[in-house]
Amino acid sequence: MKAVLCKQHGLPETLVVEEVPELVPGPKQVVISVKACGVNFPDTLIIQNLYQFKPPLPFSPGGECSGVIKAVGDGVSHLQPGQPVLAFTGWGGFAEEVIAPVKNVIPLPPGLDMSVAAAFMMTYGTSYHALKDRAQLQEGETLLVLGAAGGVGLAAIELGKKMGARVIAAASTAEKLAVCKAHGADEIVNYESEDLRECIKALTDGKGADVIYDPVGGKYAEPALRSIGWKGRYLVVGFAAGEIPKIPLNLALLKGCAIMGVFWGDFCVREPQVNMANGMQLFQWLMSGELKPHISATYPLEKASEALRALMERKVSGKVVLVTGQ
Numbered sequence: 388m389k390a391v392l393c394k395q396h397g398l399p400e401t402l403v404v405e406e407v408p409e410l411v412p413g414p415k416q417v418v419i420s421v422k423a424c425g426v427n428f429p430d431t432l433i434i435q436n437l438y439q440f441k442p443p444l445p446f447s448p449g450g451e452c453s454g455v456i457k458a459v460g461d462g463v464s465h466l467q468p469g470q471p472v473l474a475f476t477g478w479g480g481f482a483e484e485v486i487a488p489v490k491n492v493i494p495l496p497p498g499l500d501m502s503v504a505a506a507f508m509m510t511y512g513t514s515y516h517a518l519k520d521r522a523q524l525q526e527g528e529t530l531l532v533l534g535a536a537g538g539v540g541l542a543a544i545e546l547g548k549k550m551g552a553r554v555i556a557a558a559s560t561a562e563k564l565a566v567c568k569a570h571g572a573d574e575i576v577n578y579e580s581e582d583l584r585e586c587i588k589a590l591t592d593g594k595g596a597d598v599i600y601d602p603v604g605g606k607y608a609e610p611a612l613r614s615i616g617w618k619g620r621y622l623v624v625g626f627a628a629g630e631i632p633k634i635p636l637n638l639a640l641l642k643g644c645a646i647m648g649v650f651w652g653d654f655c656v657r658e659p660q661v662n663m664a665n666g667m668q669l670f671q672w673l674m675s676g677e678l679k680p681h682i683s684a685t686y687p688l689e690k691a692s693e694a695l696r697a698l699m700e701r702k703v704s705g706k707v708v709l710v711t712g713q
Contacts, residue, residue, distance in 0.1 A: 389711075390482035391691040394445040396436040399695035402448075404688060410484045412460035417487055419472060423505035423685075424452040424480040424709045426694045427538070428602075428627055433478060434695070439652075442478050448695075449480025449709070453495065453504035463489055471495040473504050475655070481691050483711050493666065496674050503673075506538070506680045506706040511669050512662070513624065513651040514542035517600060518550060520654070520661065521647045522620040526551030528597035531587060531614070533607055534627055535572065536563035538706040541681050543600045544570050549677065552598070555590055557583060557607070559701070566681065566704045578607055587614035595619060595642075608632035612642075619644040627701065681705030 390407045410418045430448040432438040456470045466472065472494055474480075474487040495504055518524040530547040534540045535556035547554045548571040556572035558564050564575040576586045587596055595616030601608060605628025612621055612634060621644060639646055655662045672678045683704045686694040694707050 388483040389688060390447045390484075391449075391688055391709075392445045392447055393434045396434065396444070399431070399434065399692035399699070402434065402692045402695075404691070407482075410486050412458050412463075412486060414461045415463060415489050416460040417456050417463060417466055417472075417489060417492060418458040419452065419454040419474055419485050419487060419492075420457045421452045421454040421480060421483055421485055421711050422501040423454070423711070424449040425505040425507075425509060426686075426691075426698055426707045426709060427451060427509055428625060428698060430481075431695050431699050440477055447479050447481045447485075448691075449482070449485075450477050451475055451505060451509045452480035452485055453501045454485075457484065465489075466492060466494070471499075471501070471504075473508060475509070481688060481709060483688070496670060499674070502682055502685060502708045502710060503680055506682050506708050507673060508666065508669070509651070510538040510542040510706065511546065511673075511678065511680070512655075512666060513539050513649065514546050514600070515665050515669055516651050516654055516662070517622045517624060517649040518543065518546055518598070519665070521649055522598045522600075522622055524550050524552055524598050527553075529553045529555065529591055529594075529616070530598045530600065531555045531557065531596035531611065532567075532572075532600045533557050533578070533611060534601075534603040535567045536704045537602060537627065537701075538703075539602050539624060540600070541566070541570050541705050542678075544572050545678055547600075549672065555587065555596065557611075563704055570679070570681065582610075583607060584610040584614045587611075591616070598622065600624060603628045604632050605630040606632075609634060609638075612638050612644075612646075615642050615644050617643050621646045622649050623647065624649045682708055684708075685710050687711075
């Protein structure tokens with residue numbers, strides 16, 4: 388079978404596509420014939436050895452994939468060959484086959500498109516956990532989303548509206564902001580050409596945002612925090628800009644606000660029952676058409692490096708997905 392391999396740590400261009408042996412499941416594992424794999428920001432980090440998880444070389448990136456079960460290992464009774472599933476693997480998904488432990492495999496609702504399935508849970512799961520469990524976003528509050536046209540950003544817009552918030556979307560281009568508007572943003576701010584802090588002040592009549600969702604970091608973090616309202620909640624989701632900001636902690640004191648970390652992957656392990664309930668709610672909204680994942684492009688496995696490069700250069704709106712053609 389074909390796989391995208393990271394044989395040395397580096398940028399996307401160092402990846403290679405090779406034929407590797409077919410996989411055999413161990414106890415409480417399944418082998419999945421991959422149909423689609425979401426491309427996520429952690430994939431750009433793991434190939435550079437910059438992520439929390441550091442698999443031994445060689446490995447395939449790709450932590451979120453959909454497909455059909457090919458084989459099951461000993462001790463697996465609730466999953467069957469031929470069953471469509473979604474799997475969270477950490478890595479390994481950029482391939483025609485992947486092994487996954489059964490605890491990380493979710494049966495898919497009938498009729499769900501494989502590309503949509505592979506683009507859904509990581510971004511929406513992260514954003515729902517952030518807004519519901521961490522910020523406890525309330526109806527009528529104002530939510531500011533930075534990097535709003537990215538995968539988690541668009542998910543945060545849709546979920547924020549679903550939860551009754553007024554949503555302000557901030558992004559870097561008019562094209563990206565148009566996507567944010569199409570996904571329900573009430574107000575938009577171009578933080579490359581406008582003063583973010585002054586815009587938020589004007590849009591909130593000086594009150595500030597109740598919740599700030601930040602997957603970007605970098606130069607936008609401090610002006611965003613300075614625009615937060617009294618007892619606001621600042622959600623630290625990631626650092627897509629590349630720079631981890633150094634925040635003056637006196638701002639938290641002056642604003643009476645909370646700075647909250649959001650690590651969905653660890654939450655899934657530590658609080659599986661809450662995560663399962665969140666996932667069931669998200670799939671219900673997806674299947675009823677209330678959530679609409681935005682896939683801006685699909686790539687074949689052979690062009691995985693191009694997909695990762697587009698993500699690193701912040702040229703992606705929503706999600707991009709690798710498809711195997713199987």
